[in-house]
Amino acid sequence: MKAILSDGGDIIFTNIGQNSVYSFVAKYKNIGYGQFKNGFAKFRQLSNTEKKYTFDDAVTDYLVSLGLENKIREYKHSEERKSTLNHKGRVVIEGVKETLRELRTRKIPFIILSDASLPGDQLMPQLRDMGLYGLIHDIISSKDVGNEKPDPRFFDLALRRNLIEKKDAIFLAHDYDELKGAREYGLETIAFNYDPCLDLSFIPKTHKIDNFHDILKFI
Numbered sequence: 001m002k003a004i005l006s007d008g009g010d011i012i013f014t015n016i017g018q019n020s021v022y023s024f025v026a027k028y029k030n031i032g033y034g035q036f037k038n039g040f041a042k043f044r045q046l047s048n049t050e051k052k053y054t055f056d057d058a059v060t061d062y063l064v065s066l067g068l069e070n071k072i073r074e075y076k077h078s079e080e081r082k083s084t085l086n087h088k089g090r091v092v093i094e095g096v097k098e099t100l101r102e103l104r105t106r107k108i109p110f111i112i113l114s115d116a117s118l119p120g121d122q123l124m125p126q127l128r129d130m131g132l133y134g135l136i137h138d139i140i141s142s143k144d145v146g147n148e149k150p151d152p153r154f155f156d157l158a159l160r161r162n163l164i165e166k167k168d169a170i171f172l173a174h175d176y177d178e179l180k181g182a183r184e185y186g187l188e189t190i191a192f193n194y195d196p197c198l199d200l201s202f203i204p205k206t207h208k209i210d211n212f213h214d215i216l217k218f219i
Contacts, residue, residue, distance in 0.1 A: 001188075001219050002168035004103070005158050007149070008114040008139075010174055010193050012096045012212075013130055018044070020080040021059055028068055039065070047117035048142040055084070055117040092130050093193070095212040100135035108219055109137035111158055113171075115148045116141045138162055149173075150181020170218055179203060190215060 006012065022036045031039075043058035043065075056076070063072050075081055103110050116123055120139035127133045140158050142148045159166060171182040174194040183189045183202055191200050191208045192215075200208065209215065 001108070001170055003109045003111060003137075003162065003164045003170075004172060004215060005111050005113055005155070005169055005182075005187070006172040007174065007178060008112045008116075010093075011172060012093055012100075012112070012132070014091045014093070020084045021062070024071075024075055024078055024080040025063070025066065025068070028071060029066055044117075045115075045148060048115045048148055049146055051143065056081075058117070090130055092132065093212060097131060097135070099213045099216060100132065102213075102216060103219070104135055106219060109162060109164075110135065111137050111162060112139045113149055113154055113158055114139060114141050116143060119143045149175075149178045150185065152181075152185050155182065155185050155187065170215075172215060176200065188218075190218065 018037065018040065021040065022033055025031060025036060040058070040062050043062045044055075046053045047055045047058040059075060059081075060072050063069060063075065100110055112120075112123075114120070114123060118141060120141040120143075123139045123141060124136070125133075127136055138158070138161065140154065140161070142154070145151060145154050145157060147153065155166075155171075158164075159169060166186050169187060170190055171179075171187040172190045172192055173179050173182065174192060176194075176198050179189050179191055179194075179200065180202065189203055189207060191203050192210075192212065194200065194208070
């Protein structure tokens with residue numbers, strides 16, 4: 001194996017963006033996280049794929065959909081929004097830094113495929129705050145592709161831009177749709193940090209790992 005393609009949030013770090021929005025909304029609406037996540041999803045998807053539609057646009061439209069348009073100005077000056085913009089509170093998952101250093105030593109590129117509201121070149125500098133700068137070979141965002149994973153164009157671009165053959169790459173993720181889509185695309189897939197209730201029977205037990213550093217055994 002010559003390269004690892006990987007999801008970002010909940011694989012190498014916890015992602016606070018949606019959690020911060022939920023914290024703000026929950027102050028004014030009695031809403032569970034699952035209900036929030038489902039309701040926010042269509043707006044979040046737009047911010048991940050439409051070039052001129054931002055994360056702030058997604059939050060604004062979501063607040064309007066909840067009848068909280070009178071809270072938009074407050075959100076824009078809130079600590080929740082500041083923490084999202086400053087990427088504070090993101091925590092790198094245990095074992096990630098050490099494993100990425102080992103991969104770099106072995107000259108195995110680690111490439112992030114991210115559903116995000118910014119293009120990949122703008123996401124790369126954010127790694128510095130997490131102590132990951134220089135450990136990630138490339139970041140490709142849904143903003144670059146025009147659609148979210150597991151759109152085959154995501155994998156096509158990652159492989160083509162980094163001169164990698166499909167047979168030489170593995171894909172690491174926790175989401176059912178992404179793992180299934182990558183598998184159907186023809187990539188070897190590894191599940192990590194996944195919900196044990198998911199039906200991932202299409203992935204061999206050997207390819208379900210409990211610790212991030214276990215990806216080294218596939219190299």
